[in-house]
Amino acid sequence: MIDNVTPDDAKKSLESVVKMEDAGWRRAMPDRWFGAGVAVFIAGMFAVYALEDPYPYIVFPIIGLPLFIATAREKSGAYGRDAPASNVNMWTVVLFITVLLIVFFGSIFIRRAYDAAWVSLVAGVLVGLVVFLTSENARRAHRARVEKAENK
Amino acid sequence: MTKAQFNTVIHAPNRLQICAFLTPLQEAEFQVLRDELDVSDSVLSKHLKQLEEAGYVAFRKGAVNGRQRMWASLTKSGREAFSGHVEELKRIASVIDYGV
Numbered sequence: 340m341i342d343n344v345t346p347d348d349a350k351k352s353l354e355s356v357v358k359m360e361d362a363g364w365r366r367a368m369p370d371r372w373f374g375a376g377v378a379v380f381i382a383g384m385f386a387v388y389a390l391e392d393p394y395p396y397i398v399f400p401i402i403g404l405p406l407f408i409a410t411a412r413e414k415s416g417a418y419g420r421d422a423p424a425s426n427v428n429m430w431t432v433v434l435f436i437t438v439l440l441i442v443f444f445g446s447i448f449i450r451r452a453y454d455a456a457w458v459s460l461v462a463g464v465l466v467g468l469v470v471f472l473t474s475e476n477a478r479r480a481h482r483a484r485v486e487k488a489e490n491k
Numbered sequence: 492m493t494k495a496q497f498n499t500v501i502h503a504p505n506r507l508q509i510c511a512f513l514t515p516l517q518e519a520e521f522q523v524l525r526d527e528l529d530v531s532d533s534v535l536s537k538h539l540k541q542l543e544e545a546g547y548v549a550f551r552k553g554a555v556n557g558r559q560r561m562w563a564s565l566t567k568s569g570r571e572a573f574s575g576h577v578e579e580l581k582r583i584a585s586v587i588d589y590g591v
Binding site for chain 1: 497502504507508510512513514515516517518519520522523527553557560577580581583584585586
């Protein structure tokens, strides 16, 4: 069969590949509400420690986050691949999680040591903002890639 | 680096488009694929089945608002085969570019 494929045929096939890949990228555009929702649930995990007895409530953001992600994906019709594994990506994720854990346990320690409920609230708001801004950044990068492909 | 290799299963226009569309995606719903390719349910089913038999596409069933939906994704060997096929197409097309 390969003998029947002329350079012109190959070029046309490649054009259709690029067109459909671009369509896939467009479909994979993350929703702004998705990033906001994830940020709210993660902020909730921190902010709930402002309560006197947080343990009955911590379960809500812990269960809510994966449920929210699964539901948003099911409703989207198509969603992008997780970032491909690379050393840079891996270390960025490790660093991000380490900072989150330091803020998490640090805010709980300060809240208990000084009975300062506002520390957990501030930590929740700050972490929520960082997560939302990170998701917006990823969304902008994704949109730039789609627009670049459309303007080719 | 992926080895350039012509793939007769993937080369058919609709199957090539299915693989290309699924490349940047984790999963896509059957209806989304059908709309993007602008083909009927039966045509899409036929091509997806051929890709599944070759081990290039996997399916998952899920429910949204109580309705059954089918999701398709490229398998690891599907991604490798598609990538190899695209490399081979580039090699064939380059015959024009280099004027050989």
